[in-house]
Amino acid sequence: MASLYHLAPLTPRDDSTVPMARQQGRVLAKVTNYNALRRDIGVKAIGRVMQDMAARLRVAMPDAEVEPVGRDVIEVAFSIAEPAALAQIVVKCRAICGVPIQVDRISCLPKMAIAGACAPADGDSTLLIERAEAALTDAEAAAAPRTRPAGAVEETVVAEVDRALDRGEMVLHYQPKVHIRRQAIDCVEALVRWQHPQRGLVLPGHFIPATERAQRMERLTLWTIAQSIVDQRALRTQGHDVRIFINISGHLLADAEFVRLACACIAAAPDARLGFEVTETSVIRDPDAAITHLREFDRIGVRISIDDYGAGLSSLAYLKQLPACELKIDKLFITQLTSSNRDPLIVRSTIDLAHALDMEVVAEGVETQAALALLSVMGCDMAQGYFISPALALTPLAAFLAAEQHRQATQDVRGSFTRRAAGWKRG
Numbered sequence: 261m262a263s264l265y266h267l268a269p270l271t272p273r274d275d276s277t278v279p280m281a282r283q284q285g286r287v288l289a290k291v292t293n294y295n296a297l298r299r300d301i302g303v304k305a306i307g308r309v310m311q312d313m314a315a316r317l318r319v320a321m322p323d324a325e326v327e328p329v330g331r332d333v334i335e336v337a338f339s340i341a342e343p344a345a346l347a348q349i350v351v352k353c354r355a356i357c358g359v360p361i362q363v364d365r366i367s368c369l370p371k372m373a374i375a376g377a378c379a380p381a382d383g384d385s386t387l388l389i390e391r392a393e394a395a396l397t398d399a400e401a402a403a404a405p406r407t408r409p410a411g412a413v414e415e416t417v418v419a420e421v422d423r424a425l426d427r428g429e430m431v432l433h434y435q436p437k438v439h440i441r442r443q444a445i446d447c448v449e450a451l452v453r454w455q456h457p458q459r460g461l462v463l464p465g466h467f468i469p470a471t472e473r474a475q476r477m478e479r480l481t482l483w484t485i486a487q488s489i490v491d492q493r494a495l496r497t498q499g500h501d502v503r504i505f506i507n508i509s510g511h512l513l514a515d516a517e518f519v520r521l522a523c524a525c526i527a528a529a530p531d532a533r534l535g536f537e538v539t540e541t542s543v544i545r546d547p548d549a550a551i552t553h554l555r556e557f558d559r560i561g562v563r564i565s566i567d568d569y570g571a572g573l574s575s576l577a578y579l580k581q582l583p584a585c586e587l588k589i590d591k592l593f594i595t596q597l598t599s600s601n602r603d604p605l606i607v608r609s610t611i612d613l614a615h616a617l618d619m620e621v622v623a624e625g626v627e628t629q630a631a632l633a634l635l636s637v638m639g640c641d642m643a644q645g646y647f648i649s650p651a652l653a654l655t656p657l658a659a660f661l662a663a664e665q666h667r668q669a670t671q672d673v674r675g676s677f678t679r680r681a682a683g684w685k686r687g
């Protein structure tokens with residue numbers, strides 16, 4: 261897996277009786293895809309990216325000395341009270357360098373390896389630099405593509421996604437989730453799209469499954485988290501405070517390094533209000549790791565939602581072990597809701613059971629007024645789907661929220677029950 265976070269503390273562990281000396285520390289942040297970036301955005305633009313990144317590090321760490329060294333490395337020199345503080349500095353640098361940088365109106369997210377070392381303040385600083393460089397070499401090796409064999413098609417897609425991230429071609433669209441009773445939009449789901457220069461807007465179905473099979477979703481997901489935080493702030497300045505839900509692939513849920521990086525990125529933005537959507541199948545793959553990691557996300561304020569519920573085989577009672585507060589019923593059951601005999605039964609019993617377990621229920625794939633009306637009668641809490649709104653780019657989303665456009669879809673619902681819906685209410 262792409263470990264981008266390494267430490268090389270120098271202080272020996274066996275002399276714990278000696279009072280801890282103040283430490284000097286070095287963190288090295290290296291752009292590992294410098295050549296690809298230079299080819300894509302040009303040498304001038306990458307120079308600006310490096311300057312911008314150094315400037316951000318200086319603002320965030322005013323007591324540190326931050327200098328670009330060579331074309332692709334930034335060195336951060338600082339002083340800390342004890343070696344244990346080094347990890348926090350590395351994580352902080354990682355979070356700062358994980359936020360996309362705007363160059364010529366392109367959002368650019370370089371691939372970084374970040375590593376550090378520390379030594380007693382009166383120690384040998386040449387040795388300190390050598391240790392920091394060695395830690396950086398380890399971090400780069402760990403960040404190299406994983407050994408799990410991926411097919412040629414998958415490798416091509418992964419490389420294309422990487423390049424798209426380098427060039428700032430990935431964008432997030434947001435699909436509102438409307439609260440049916442309150443007729444309000446409190447949250448949206450971030451759905452990634454690739455704004456391809458030739459092919460136009462490419463939907464995730466064309467590149468996410470292959471990237472997931474290659475187990476290489478880490479970079480795209482960290483970008484999605486960082487970009488959601490930026491977009492959420494932009495919405496807030498326009499008066500719209502919505503929680504943003506992000507889809508998290510199954511293999512990442514068992515990946516401790518990803519969890520640490522994601523938590524660092526979120527902790528660096530105390531104003532962020534996020535949620536993660538995870539599928540039941542991803543939890544079942546490695547339940548112990550998934551539960552531990554979901555609890556960590558829950559602890560830092562990330563709300564957990566179970567996506568595509570019903571598509572797998574798990575029982576709700578089992579899922580209750582997770583710190584999830586939301587259940588999204590798979591659109592498979594919702595798109596056929598008013599034309600099938602079986603689906604309304606399943607949906608209604610799922611809603612009742614989820615409520616008994618203290619979870620809110622979202623129906624995804626709501627395409628018609630009849631479906632929304634039936635869901636409203638069944639007591640479903642939230643609805644998401646083309647009938648309310650497709651996923652929208654940030655500017656149209658702000659306009660949609662400002663105009664309270666969702667009310668067009670929700671206000672007539674209560675008066676529009678079909679006989680079928682009324683029948684379900686009685687039943």
Ligand code: C2E
Nearest residue numbers: 451452463464465484507508509625626627644645646647
């Ligand atoms: P999902 O998370 O279950 O997202 C719902 C998908 O259903 C979205 O497709 C959405 O546009 C579509 N949809 C929304 N309303 C309706 C409706 O009324 N009817 C129908 N038939 N479909 C509707 P999209 O955007 O193509 O995303 C497909 C899948 O790609 C997502 O399924 C999610 O699993 C994955 N995905 C998207 N963005 C990300 C991401 O950033 N990270 C990860 N890991 N996966 C993502």
Ligand code: MG
Nearest residue numbers: 449507537567
């Ligand atoms: Mg989802």
Ligand code: MG
Nearest residue numbers: 567568588624
């Ligand atoms: Mg879904």
